[in-house]
Amino acid sequence: MKELKTVTCTLRSLFGDDVNLIEQEEPYIKRVLDLDLSFDVFDRLSNYVKTLGVTRQFIDVIDTFKVSENETPAGFRLGYQLEANGVLRVDLIRDIGYEKNGKKRPTKVLFSADTANPYEIKPIAKMVANLTCNPGIIYDLFINNKEANIGNQFKNRDEVMAEIGQILGPGADISVELNDPFRKSDTELIEEAEKFREMLSKYRVVIKVPHMGPVTSQNVEELLSGNKKLSRGYKEVTTAGALRAHNLALLLHENGFRVNFTLMFEPYQTALAMQAKPYFINSFIRHRAIQSDRLNQCLKKFEVTGDTDELEKIRNILIEQDYLTNTEEVSLLQLKTMTENLIRYRHFNDGEGADGLDAVRHNLRVLKNSNLDDSRLIICSMEGEFNYPDIDKLLVEKEFEDLVHRVIITAEPRYLARFTSTNQVISYQRRFLNAAHGKN
Template sequence: MTTTFRDVIDTLGDAGGGTPAGFRIEVRDRHDGSAEIDLVRDIGYDRDGRSRPTPLLFSVDSVNPRDIAPWSNLVANMTCNPGIVYDLFLNDPTKNVNREYKTIDEVIGEVARILGPGCDVSVELHNPYETDFSVILEEVARYESILGRHRLVVKVPHTGPIGPSTYPSLLEGDGRFPLRYDQGHPRDYLRGHQLAYDLQERGYRVNFTLMFEPHQTPLALQARPYFINAFLRNRLGATRRMRGLIAAWDASGDEAFLVQLRSWMIGNDFLAPGDEDLDLIKVLSMAMSHLRQRQAPSGLDDGLDAARQSLRWLAGSNLPDSRLILCSMEGDDMFPDITRMLTEPEFVSLHHRVLITTDPVYLSRWTSSPQVVSYQRRFMKAAATQPV
């Protein structure tokens, strides 16, 4: 047995004597002809080396213990970012009742206890623009002390055109960044990639996040991430908004629709604050360029073109253990559209490369249908009239 095998059993094993969930047993031949038994982290496995019921795995975007608890035996990953931690839980008195939890450390510890050893926990860096890498390592080490090395996944974001000297602008006034998203410097664009690479080199698994366009995927894969992401809701909403305003302009010739388009693009960071007077034809051309990158197959408008392209890049990569997280979804169509997409012949064999994640309340609704209510009404009434 390897030292890793012993460490896993010592830290995550239980009195039952079996191997903990979240690991697969791997037997390797040594040079001397003997066999070496190891435990390799793999969230596709349950206790005692049993495969999870399906290669497709599920995850939850939440740190609310009450919402997560019902999912404890069903999910393979929990992912969070500062918005989820603070805006949606710690600082929300309707969720964090009576301020039961005071710090991110407390809530991550509780969530980890609920989810058990078979579930990874992805925790995002609070400040990826920190110039002292030792400070980032201290933050990661703190999470590791709570979760252990085997369960921790460090969530590193794409940093875009933002850098250590410019990120304070996001915290001042209206938070608008002075440059367009595509007017930065390579050192800033690649800061997230370098962080991901440096952490991976130190043995940490990395969840590379803030991926909205499929062309981000082949570049993100260069940092050898454990997870990559495809954000779906935002991209679909932007596509429909731009398409709608352009269609209105085409039909009417009214430049007011292009003015609206320009304002919307500024408000959603496609353009910079200084672009208030940008020529409307230029605005139209830029919007059309974005739409050309959002072509769905066979006229479908399911917003999953980024997911399809990212899966193709992942399938062609040399990273067999990396997975794609499909995240950020809402509405009545997106989850069913994802499950339909994953039954397309091209993607059936890639189920083991996919996690579906969203907040547990949204995810839970898809266990139901109208007929569940109808039939339960019938059955409960029948049971209530059984002979005494």
């Protein structure tokens, strides 16, 4: 006898033609009666279910997004609650890995747009499960950019976010950052987050909380005036100041918000960030890899030539990139040791990190060993010919095959779009078009 591999079931299969529905919920229930149901779920429910209904959340989701008749919205998977007296209630659970009607997206790895430009979002909207932006992206790259904000149509952040929400629909999360987490009170920050929740709905909004390190309400003005350099080194933190972001993330979590914990550059940030119960964590890869490469080149040149100018270049890089303050006195030997330790930690000269993705690998391992099953990793800040292709290769490595569904790749839409093309696309299109038009 051949093994039975596939059985197609629906909720209607539980009852045959005599579906006993909760009358006042019938318009909602009919949306899911004929959607696919795994045989395993069917088998477990068939002996218990007598009546079918939906949860309050199911009703709220449908009413919030005004979904077409006989459909459930993208961005939700079906869940089931078995109650007393054989009542089965169907739920809609937020999960951006799903398209409409509880169908999984084409791939486990998800994509995200890193932009606030509605004109850039439109062509990629059906392909992304998330959008991430911050004040810099909203103001510098769009609202105040005359070329991007065509005709100065959008005047403020709220107008931009409302338009983005309309374009993306219910299927994509939208990560937005609070304007000033340093000088606003907790009450003011919650109020600002509430405005985003009202605008985008509780189902889509994710609040971005940045790591703050040594930057506090007392010294943040230093970044806004003069040489815009902080007088305090990045390691010179107070406990309250460095953990301000973590506690803000927990506060938002307690108020029902999902949190995108951002500005994560080094792997050692991850386990502590997870204590704040984030929905998203991040691996920023571009600038970190560029810094590593510049420092590594200087170090190698010094090792070959003994020219101390290379160590002075390292000093300038470390000051420029805020590893050192302008006033720190560090000897050339200390500079050399610092750089060697940094390169070693980042595995820049071995297979773990030669592609600049050691932090990604580490963060995936932390996710695997965490108790936060719904948290996902956003891989962000990429450029050049190899960042995305290297990530693409990493995600088919054997070690990470059971973690791919927890990965989101985010970049500017134009950067992602370039990897839909190769040189041979042109070659073959030349051949096909000439053949179609009767030319050699």
